[in-house]
Amino acid sequence: MRYQRRAAAVGLIAAGTLLFSACGSDNAGGGGEQGGANAAACGGKQNLRASGSSAQANAITRFVTSFEQACQGQTLAYTPSGSGAGRNEFIGGQTDFAGSDSALSGEEAPRAEQRCASPAWNLPLVFGPIAVAYNVPGVTDLALDGPTLGRIFNGGITTWNDPAIAALNQGRQLPAAPIIVNFRSDESGTTQNFQRYLNAASNGSYPQEAEQTFSGGVGAGARGSQGVADATRNTPNSITYVESSFATRAGLGVANIINAGGGAPVPLNPQTVGAAIEGVQVSGQGNDLKLDLNSLYTTSTPNAYPIALATYEIVCSNYQDDATAQGVKAFLTTALSPDAQAGLPDAGYVPLPDRFKQRLTDAVNAIQ
Incomplete structure (x- = not known):
């Protein structure tokens, strides 16, 4: 499957019609240690593009700073155009991933799968x-x-x-x-x-x-x-x-x-x-971490605050070119690192609890 995709990509490059170009090689970026177990494997596409939720924009700004420090020469341009626009631009192939206050709807998921030539995953990265x-x-x-x-x-x-x-x-x-x-x-x-x-x-x-x-x-x-x-x-x-x-x-x-x-x-x-995030239930399957937010809103866990907004990064589970896959993985891995998470309270967000962060880490590592 991946061999066929690479062959198809070569043909598209030759025709000058490749939608997402690999702006760097696998050796691009610094690749130094960033946050211990969450060290980013830098490389792949140098200039990533994403758009969507304005609620997560300040968190993304902090993640980009950490990404640029960890992976020299790589960056992400994020446009806070709104969740609906972000999902539409991702489905239309204009961006590498979307930021959204809502997971893909039942009508959007098949279109996103067609765009990715693989299932799209909802990854809840930012909670406010x-x-x-x-x-x-x-x-x-x-x-x-x-x-x-x-x-x-x-x-x-x-x-x-x-x-x-x-x-x-x-x-x-x-x-x-x-x-x-x-x-x-x-x-x-x-x-x-x-x-x-x-x-x-x-x-x-x-x-x-x-x-x-x-x-x-x-x-x-x-x-x-x-x-x-x-x-x-x-x-x-x-x-x-x-x-x-x-x-x-x-x-x-x-x-x-x-x-x-x-x-x-x-x-x-x-x-x-x-404490409330720790107990939130996942309604998606496998590495699609779509949340059942009612389980957060109706938490009965002692000392758990029940009102929070969850925002997702919507990604392809299997990108059609290796460079984009590696670049997206590097960015998301950096976002999950201790250094990136530590600055979130200053912007009004909540660092992810360890158990929930591990589930996200496993999903990010599974992106191909």
Whole structure:
């Protein structure tokens, strides 16, 4: 099979129509040690191309820096064009892999397999916690759970001293002020993932569609993560959902979440999000690591924070030329290295727990 592909590639090169050219040889790049067990086997295509999810863009920027340091002369150009565009560009052969907030759909998977001449794999490489951020004067410690959040974000609970909120925050003084919901007015993977959490964890109190647009029917819209963070900072008694780094920079309170197991409210930090990721179930087969995110949203693991956005790298399991396969493997291996993972919390992401990282490493190593 691989011999036939190489022969076909030679013919295409001769005709001048090869879609992905091997910009370097197997000896390109430094190939030095990078992160011990995750040392990148550098080489292959020098100038990789990818596009897609903007939610993972800052993580990819850090991964590219590590990649360029580990593999001299190699780089990746990543365009944060949005998840849908990223999947379409990958399927159309314009990029070497895609970044996406969602795995390939049932309609997209056969098209991606045709593009790859092999199955395409969904590899969840980047996780970003979603904060429930609030601005309630005098309240610096707030606990909420899925059913209560569902009712807040669809207008079923309208005041901060509602009995449902008070029951979760005994001993705290909550104002009788109206709750002001701020939501993303633009299409957003963060909105979709937050609404998926509400669907899964609210015990039916949030039956609205989990689309990329907010479906709750209450509140005020603001564009982008910075927009909702600013609106909440400037509006007393308001609440929103936003990537954790934006909440931190805006100086907002971040609610502790009681997960589906009940028990103590769980704060948002790398350790508690990592505990939820550790137990997430994989619905894909073999090295296709498509996730069952409901298993994260409804985790009952003690001290596991249940609201996070997972973003995938969508790759060919067997590329049609060796150079692209080796280049993609080198980049992803570097992204999984300790050095690359260590910088993620500064950008609002969560380093992968070891057991989950090993599963990804096995899948990356299997790319051909």
